[in-house]
Amino acid sequence: MTNISVLDPSASPLDYYGFELRRHREAAGLTQKQFGDVINYTGSLVGQIETARKLPTDVFSERADAALGTGGLLSRLVGLVLRSQLPAWFQQVAELEARASEICTFHTHLVHGLLQTEGYARAVLGALDTSRLDDRTAVRLARQRIFEKSEPPVLWAVVSEAALYQEMGGRATMRQQLAQLLDFEENRRINIQVLPYSAGAHAGLQGSFDLFRFASDPDIVYTEGYGMGHPTANPETVRDCSLRYDHLQAAALSLRDSAEVIRRAMEERYGEQRDSDRHPVA
Structure with missing residues (x-):
């Protein structure tokens, strides 16, 4: 086991957490095993x-x-x-999410990370890389803590209807994910609109993007590529994306109708188990 004395509490938030945990445990006169027994974890985990x-x-x-x-x-x-465990290029985005008073998102093929269930997040994150999947999933879900603040941001999420049918993690996972979206139906700070297939050509054809608005700072637009993010406060870009978002919301279904489309997808696509001929299985 690594000698705790070599840990530099200023090296990272994780090091500081471990340093403080050990300091308080030793002050309480408990070994790692004794402390683990008290909180129902193994002494080995405490040490790690x-x-x-x-x-x-x-x-x-x-x-x-x-x-x-x-x-x-x-x-x-x-x-x-x-938050410190997020990829370096994404940490700035997590900070924007934490500071924003309003977040507007458009996604073409995924439910946004701020709305994902654990199972859905695991399926997305594990698509190509299953290393440290538990930790990476916990890190993603931790971003959702912004909704627990005394003054949480208002979230507007326009999601393509395709995302409701792009099966991530299996039928049960998708049913749980869509059920969670419906749980937000009465939450006025989390607003979900579905952009239906029938919308045809729309203002978001160039791809997904997020728009962050702040109480006293300039708006910021965020787009994402392979392994990199692109936040910008360029006024022209912000104006263009704001207009695009207005058009996307206008083309999207109302909040009530969106909930009905989500509910229908949940029941018809991920409800009853079906045989190969698409007949319900008793």
């Missing part, structure tokens, strides 16, 4: 987190805070730890 070899989770942090009387320190740190 203390030496920055394993990411902590929300549940681990909450139990550790309660057991060590840290006043919620570790629970406050875990969000920063998870």
